Amino acid sequence: MNKLISILVLFVSVNAFAKIKVVATLPDIAEIVKAIGQDNVEVSSLLAGGTDPHFADARPDYILKVNRADVVCSVGLDLEIGWLPKVLEKAANAKVQAGGTGFCELGDAIKPLEIPTGVINRSLGDVHPHGNPHFTLDPLKVAESGAEVVRVLSAVDAGNAAVYQKNYDAFKKQMETLHTQLKAKVKKAKVMEYHKEFTYFFNSYGLDSAGSLEEKPGMPPSATRIAQVAQAAKANKVQVLFATASAPHQTLERFTELSGIPVVTAPSYIQSSGDAKTIEALQNLLVKSIP
Structure with a gap:
């Protein structure tokens, strides 16, 4: 018992x-x-x-x-x-x-x-x-x-x-x-994104967003769209375009070729390895990527 x-x-x-x-x-x-x-x-x-x-x-x-x-x-x-x-x-x-x-x-x-x-x-x-x-x-x-x-x-x-x-x-x-x-470290900058997954980051740190390269979310932009956005971005003195590794590389290369604007490839979620393994680390990485 x-x-x-x-x-x-x-x-x-x-x-x-x-x-x-x-x-x-x-x-x-x-x-x-x-x-x-x-x-x-x-x-x-x-x-x-x-x-x-x-x-x-x-x-x-x-x-x-x-x-x-x-x-x-x-x-x-x-x-x-x-x-x-x-x-x-x-x-x-x-x-x-x-x-x-x-x-x-x-x-x-x-x-x-x-x-x-x-x-x-x-x-x-x-x-x-x-x-x-x-x-x-x-x-x-x-x-x-x-x-x-x-x-x-x-x-x-x-x-x-x-x-x-x-x-x-x-x-x-x-x-x-x-x-x-981090906001104290961020300088004013004009930015863009390929897909609208960096929008909250831009908004949170007061960055001036010129929108996305995609015209419709989840759908690759046409050649005409790329050319029009590249021209407008150059005229508006956009300093950088943010994209994740899943964005089509040829599209990004064409955008840079036409606009002269560099592309920063960065994760939009924390990673299993590398420099963005925590929320804080990813935030630091993104802030450092701003020109």
């Missing part, structure tokens, strides 16, 4: 200290969750830093991880719309479905930029109806988005709600301090 009681006590003790299993879609989201959950969470990211979240696949290993998760945290704002709903459906885990206690979209906690108006259809390209989803390049928006993590972790683990709030307050202050320090 005593042995049985000891086993039961051990079982209860182990489960009482079991960590919340959180699956994030991106390393950026995983970092936010870890900062807020700290020792109470076990966090993994489905995508590696070099994977474009627009075009990921519903891989079997993703489905297995989500099946075993207590919480799934994503960017939201339809960034992962092409694959995450399939993963959630096939995982058959009620906790992490929309409306479940473990469903977490950080985009719900921010006020997005560039919310489209009027008729929205596929002829307009890869338009996000709820606004631009690339907010993780703005430390202030990152700080805001953490409020959704607090809400979900507190719902799953109410006994530690105060701890999550305290951790969030510290994380928010960290992001605000980072932003203040």
Whole structure:
């Protein structure tokens, strides 16, 4: 009998200290969750830093991880719309479905930029109806988005709600301090982007954006579009165009050839290796890339 009681006590003790299993879609989201959950969470990211979240696949290993998760945290704002709903459906885990206690979209906690108006259809390209989803390049928006993590972790683990709030307050202050320090280093500059994934970064640091080389998001620009934008950018004295490694190199080379404006190739999400392995490191890298 005593042995049985000891086993039961051990079982209860182990489960009482079991960590919340959180699956994030991106390393950026995983970092936010870890900062807020700290020792109470076990966090993994489905995508590696070099994977474009627009075009990921519903891989079997993703489905297995989500099946075993207590919480799934994503960017939201339809960034992962092409694959995450399939993963959630096939995982058959009620906790992490929309409306479940473990469903977490950080985009719900921010006020997005560039919310489209009027008729929205596929002829307009890869338009996000709820606004631009690339907010993780703005430390202030990152700080805001953490409020959704607090809400979900507190719902799953109410006994530690105060701890999550305290951790969030510290994380928010960290992001605000980072932003203040870096903004003091940023010089005024006219900039552009290939795809509208650096928009929040430009906006956060007060950079003068001349728009994107793409005419329709997700659709390669025509030769005429490249020539027109290059001419306008040169006339407006744009200093640099930002693009990720997934942007078509020939298009970027043609733009530089016609405009004389250099292209900075930089990640828009934190990476698994190199100089952008954390939110802070990526912010420093991008700020240093401004002429």
